[in-house]
Amino acid sequence: ERGGNNSFTHEALTLKYKLDNQFELVFVVGFQKILTLTYVDKLIDDVHKEFRDKYRNEFQQKGTLGLLNGTFDFKDDFMRLLRDAEESSKVRAPTVMKTFEQSLKSQKTVKCMIETRGEKPKEKVKNKKNKGSKKEGTEAVAAPGKASVGDKQPSTAGDREELTKDEILQKNREEFFKRHMKAGEKSSKSPKPEAQKEKGKKPRVWDLGNSNAKVLDYSNSATNGSTEACPVEEFDPDIALGDRNREPGRLYDLEYESDDEVEEEKVIQNPSKPSTKKGGLGGMFGMLKGLVGSKSLTREDMDPVLEKMKDHLIAKNVAAEIAVQLCESVAKKLEGKVMGTFTTVTSTVKQALQEALVQILQPQRRVDVLRDVMDAQRHRRPYVVTFCGVNGVGKSTNLAKISFWLIENGFSVLIAACDTFRAGAVEQLRTHTRRLNALHPPESHGGRTMVQLYEKGYGKDAAGIAMEAISYARNQGFDVVLVDTAGRMQDNAPLMTALAKLIAVNAPDLVLFVGEALVGNEAVDQLVKFNKALADHSMAQTPRLIDGIVLTKFDTIDDKVGAAISMTYITSKPIVFVGTGQTYCDLRSLNAKAVVAALMKA
């Protein structure tokens, strides 16, 4: 279900893979991580194509037995392709820097380098004219830099094609004049040669000899002082004032941004609509053609359906990045697959998505707490469970529910109050203990108290209390120790360090992350940061990470069950319990099929 990205790193190796969905093949290339090989993607594509073409017969006709019996002598072809790929990556040798002799600078005589006064540098013009296109001319302007200012001259030849800003201005001026002042023709002409003069950017000759004040005077002689031919900037009153219908003098409210977004969406959708309208009749035949006969799925076919599915998932409270990755992996898995008869693209995609979701929710490790408790019982040591999570998700409530469930199954529980920060945390647990003992009095369980609270008040070190609680439980023969910790934000570094220390020092059997089902995109951030903190601050080789998830407040969401998917996707750990209310009996286990059905329901 993580097929979206096509590379995987493990220790020193990187693996890149490609799926062929038509014949159900997987091509994997492994190489050392430190090498950055640029030809890997191309190699894998080439190998895929050759292999498929060479053995197409075996796949199509003989099926599984063909795969088992056939000898796929591909080694020579593979070596050849590998060599080709390596060579092609070497062909583009880095461009060698030009030696001094090769550069043009050496061709210029020293004489031209010196700027002579007054002399029109015609030789330079000749030199540079063979550069050809205007673009190179402008680049030549940049490159030699100060060497020759006369480079600008050839650019005039080329500039005529391109409308510079000055020219646009000129054009508008002319139009303005023509529109409003018919007598301004003369003045329109005079800016022209001056503009050309400007473009030419002749070298300024700061010669004391020819102090050409006239040459230096760039002001428009005709316009200074005269209002008629004054080069007014283009002034389009419509554009400047904006809305024609506005009342002069009124200040309007700020427009809501949502309207703009809606408009943008409409704009984006509109171009797509005409295309669907156009394909009316052709689309009908296409649909029929799609129903019958086998055609392979392409990315374009799947994209609209996947978009819709992604929005549907996000609407069901799945984190946005997870929904995107899921749709990517479904697309990769289905690309090129041959559909059977009478199956539409939508149904195939929905089916694949459903399978991927079920696959995500199936645990990769066993979810049997009672079995493990029995094991620990046999070894005469308590089974330690730690609850962690952010503030207010329901750790203490669900801890009470789980202890009730354990007592019902005949195990004695010690609750360790390691939440030494929140006001009333210890009292809350004391109340729970009292109620549970009232429900299951010692007389009905052979004279031993089923629930006991181990607390040391407020303000103490949580890790120390946990350690003492576990040794107390071992001495007194308790079966399970439930450790309640304080809620903390995942960004709070000192608190995360404290939690990691608690878990690293006490080595609990089960670390449960308590998360509420109402959380949306936050779930990703919470879990990633919690796992990272646990991994960073642990001294051991294999750090203890989150082992399971408790999903709480499940009764407050109707069918927006996406948080379950987000959490299991991030951690790959199972959802051990689901809390569905605030009484002791509201503890359930996850049913993957029911959750996926609720997710896919329209």
Added chain:
Amino acid sequence: AMAGRLEPHLEALGRELRPSDPAVLSVLLALLAVAITLLIWRFVQGRRSSRKAVLLLGLCDAGKTLLFARLLTGKYRDTQTSITDSSAVYRVSNDKSANVTLIDLPGHESLRLQFLERFKAAARGIVFVVDSVAFQREVKDVAEFLYQVLVDSTVLKNAPALLIACNKQDVTMAKSAKLIQQQLEKELNTLRVTRSAAPTSLDGSATGGPTQLGKKGKDFDFSQLPMKVEFVECSARGSKGEEGDADFEGLEKWLAKIA
């Protein structure tokens, strides 16, 4: 007897219909013929068992895919962890000319239940492959998967024959089939209790299923199951390694029996 009962009815029908249009009569006769054909066809179909598949189940690295390859081709192949099912028709060696469809399912935790769902209805027999070498370490996982297979409602209804193949017997540390049977029975005994005590599922259905495995009150035993269970030792790799043949006469005999 059926024909005998129909005849007087037919005669009565014929007497009624003779005065009427012969076209109507011919239409009615045609319809009758079609109905009789359909009945006969359904009867024949039901008789012919539509479940012809033998599923190869087990944990990851138990040796299912290698067993599959050996049974079909007799040759040794290097295998990878399966991510999808493979199926092929296997002809039983003796001259009964019967054949079954062998289906090799992936053992990975996230995939196994999905594929089991798809193929369980067509199962005539189930071969549960167990890695005898790693058994001591994996006994809880093996038992959990076996439990999930056994309490499945479709499996209980059809009761396909179950063979537990203790694979990898060529390795010296492999446990014997008897030991594996005892351990599994003990583990399943405990699992019965813990699974039924697990919190109920979200939509109300209990995770362990309403069925109780085996008899209440008594320790779990494989003989308490509705289907026939056998244990057999085998080795897909074979004692001579990759060149020689696989060692699984017990498996082949069982396949011949249920075909």
